[in-house]
Amino acid sequence: VSRSRTERLVNLVICLLSTRRFLTAAQIAGTVPGYEHDPDDPRDHEAFQRKFERDKAELRELGVPLETGTASVFDAEPGYRIARRDYALPDIPLEPDEAAAVGIAARLWQQTGLAAAASSGLAKLRAAGIDVDPHATLGVEPVVTVDPAFEPITAAIRARQAVTFDYRVPEDDAATTRHLQPWGTVCWRGRWYVVGYDLDRKAERCFRLSRVVDTVRRYGRAGSYTPPEGVDLIGHVARWSAPMERTGRATVLIKPGRAAGVRRWAQDLSTGAQGDTAVLRYAEPEGLANWLVGYGSDVTVLDPPEVRRAVIDRLQAMVAGHPLPPAAVAPPRTEADAPARVG
Amino acid sequence: MAAGPAADRLGRLLNLVPYLLARPGIRLADAAADLSVTDRQLREDLELLWVCGLPGYGPGDLIDMAFDGDDGVTVTYDAGIDRPLRLTPDEALALVVALRMLAETPGTGERDAIERALAKIESAAGELADPPVAVRLPGNADRLDTIRAAVAAKRALAITYYTATRDETTERTVDPMRVLVVAGHAYLEAWCRRAEAVRLFRVDRIDGLVQLDEAAAPPPQAQPADLSTGAFHPTSDLPLVTLRIGRGQRWITEYYPCERVEEESVEHWLVSLRAADLGWARRLVLSLGPEVTVLAPAELARAVHDEAAAALAGYDLPVQVPVQ
Numbered sequence: 001v002s003r004s005r006t007e008r009l010v011n012l013v014i015c016l017l018s019t020r021r022f023l024t025a026a027q028i029a030g031t032v033p034g035y036e037h038d039p040d041d042p043r044d045h046e047a048f049q050r051k052f053e054r055d056k057a058e059l060r061e062l063g064v065p066l067e068t069g070t071a072s073v074f075d076a077e078p079g080y081r082i083a084r085r086d087y088a089l090p091d092i093p094l095e096p097d098e099a100a101a102v103g104i105a106a107r108l109w110q111q112t113g114l115a116a117a118a119s120s121g122l123a124k125l126r127a128a129g130i131d132v133d134p135h136a137t138l139g140v141e142p143v144v145t146v147d148p149a150f151e152p153i154t155a156a157i158r159a160r161q162a163v164t165f166d167y168r169v170p171e172d173d174a175a176t177t178r179h180l181q182p183w184g185t186v187c188w189r190g191r192w193y194v195v196g197y198d199l200d201r202k203a204e205r206c207f208r209l210s211r212v213v214d215t216v217r218r219y220g221r222a223g224s225y226t227p228p229e230g231v232d233l234i235g236h237v238a239r240w241s242a243p244m245e246r247t248g249r250a251t252v253l254i255k256p257g258r259a260a261g262v263r264r265w266a267q268d269l270s271t272g273a274q275g276d277t278a279v280l281r282y283a284e285p286e287g288l289a290n291w292l293v294g295y296g297s298d299v300t301v302l303d304p305p306e307v308r309r310a311v312i313d314r315l316q317a318m319v320a321g322h323p324l325p326p327a328a329v330a331p332p333r334t335e336a337d338a339p340a341r342v343g
Numbered sequence: 344m345a346a347g348p349a350a351d352r353l354g355r356l357l358n359l360v361p362y363l364l365a366r367p368g369i370r371l372a373d374a375a376a377d378l379s380v381t382d383r384q385l386r387e388d389l390e391l392l393w394v395c396g397l398p399g400y401g402p403g404d405l406i407d408m409a410f411d412g413d414d415g416v417t418v419t420y421d422a423g424i425d426r427p428l429r430l431t432p433d434e435a436l437a438l439v440v441a442l443r444m445l446a447e448t449p450g451t452g453e454r455d456a457i458e459r460a461l462a463k464i465e466s467a468a469g470e471l472a473d474p475p476v477a478v479r480l481p482g483n484a485d486r487l488d489t490i491r492a493a494v495a496a497k498r499a500l501a502i503t504y505y506t507a508t509r510d511e512t513t514e515r516t517v518d519p520m521r522v523l524v525v526a527g528h529a530y531l532e533a534w535c536r537r538a539e540a541v542r543l544f545r546v547d548r549i550d551g552l553v554q555l556d557e558a559a560a561p562p563p564q565a566q567p568a569d570l571s572t573g574a575f576h577p578t579s580d581l582p583l584v585t586l587r588i589g590r591g592q593r594w595i596t597e598y599y600p601c602e603r604v605e606e607e608s609v610e611h612w613l614v615s616l617r618a619a620d621l622g623w624a625r626r627l628v629l630s631l632g633p634e635v636t637v638l639a640p641a642e643l644a645r646a647v648h649d650e651a652a653a654a655l656a657g658y659d660l661p662v663q664v665p666v667q
Contacts, residue, residue: 006352006356007391007394007395010353010357010392011395011396011400013424014396014397014422014424015397015398017423017424018397018398018422018423032398062353062428063428063430064428065429084423087428088426088427088428088429089426089427089428089429089467090429090467092463092464092467094460094463095456095459097453098456098457098459098460099460100453100456101442101445101453101456101457101460102438102442102460104445105438105442105457105460106437106438106441108441108444109437109441113433114436114440115437117431117433117434117437118437118438118441120354120434121431121434121435122438123355123358123427124358124427124428124429124430125427126362126377126378127359127361127362127365127427128361128365128426128427129362129364129365129366137521138445138451138452138453138457139451139491139494140449140451140452140487140491140522140524140529141451141521141522141523141524142445142447142448142524143523143524143526144440144441145526146440154436154476155432158432170593170594171590171591171593173609184476185477186476186478187444187476187477187478190524190527190528191526210597234477253657260505260511261505261507261510263512264505264512290630290631290632291630293629293630293651293654294626294627294629294630295510295629296625296626296629296650296653296654297650297653297654297656297657300654300658308658312658314632314633315654316651316655317633318628318629318633318647318648318651319648319651320633321633321635321636322637322644322645322647322648322651324645325641
């Protein structure tokens, strides 16, 4: 990147900030160093126009609010200026502890895209005179990650523009193309969702962002819908994962010293001759049976009969599903001692 | 969105004038360190700004700075760029979402400061504010508070910890390093004296906790883990388990990192994942139910068979052993 280009861009910003009148491209070329050219030479003029277009695009990419308009009703040619009130960051009177919190927040991002946005945002706050303690900590820090669909969907939410994407639910056989007016995104228990109006189902729906396949495309007009007032985004997602009430009571026999995972949830653990007896609360028998079958011979269900029956059915099916090879010579059963990174 | 290097430098220069304006007399070396640029880069930026200014570009129009004998710099004329640019939508989003995450993280200190900062950033972001993003993280705030206090006190901890991969509860002495929330779970990262390695302990599996009189002393080799791709990184030295699963078990492909997912037929998928421990894999397979068949390793298929048969014996039921 040439120094002269950066210099020209800084001068362009200063020039457009300092003017109240809209300045035409020709006026800018006659003022800002770096745009000198011969307007009567078609080639030279065209080179200038390309350069100026590139520079405008660069300023817009950086977020400089370039205004377009005409200086007076007699002017046909459009001009440019930058309104100071749109350009300047408003005053943000952050206390030191608040500034520290923003500094910590800015470094939580793990994705490159939003991490860069967070640190350039922080750089602006510091430029506004806010000092940020780089060593501050809060004791507990979340690692912030988002799915690739997060950025395009939040951009569409801002623009109030419909999106379409392919969505794959594991239980379904194929991805389906969905059309959505997105209202907002939700992080619920570590997973990201988008809530909105599903244009195919004609109803409110939420989608898990990790299930969006490939790209999210915006379509239709920006500003074409208005999300409902005061919509409870978290409520939309949470309603699908409300905790179930554990009203059932099962009694199980646990081998001495085994099935630590079951013991952690046990009520009324008592030691007997054949092992320890424990009472478990449960919401539905099938789920409890699945969980207990995982512990194999370490746990035997004594009661109620429906859970006992469900466990026996599963065990029998597992035996049948894993037949012994003919003339099996059983290798000694080993439990690899590979250390688990996460317990 | 990430901008190109030209935009990066332009953005840096537009910030530099107000940055210096707010800190008259700041030493160049301090400013460079604070802005994470080299001394040389900063000098080059200043030299460039020096030739920029208002149309006319005469001595009174150009950005001007005074240097004192101690390498301190003071902006004496700003040519109108006395404030930084507004936050872009992405910058506002990135800061606001991260602050909401912090505010929602159970056990975080300074919650009040976070909430106040959030309100101020949102109001400065104007119409970009209120990016419609809501955050709710689960967790036991009381337990996290206790653990966080122990980390802050820099004391070693005796913990009772349930290791799900081995289905055992153990007593360990650990030297706490930090507390994190990753993908909805809170973790204590600590040097485990028993394993002689850095471990992540899921807070909801810490069943008991005693603060010791000893100071926490993680050895120099105890490095924080890279968590950018989640808390669990299966490595290729762990046994690869291949399962045939039915529709009702497809959730495991979202829950565990899988190396391979293949559609064998409309109903059945073949799934390969790394198991930290074959005993864990056996418990997983048994709990997934009869729709699941172990294809590899043979050792695991055998273990599933034997364990199910042994469990049936506990019900005083005959085991019919089918032979292929």
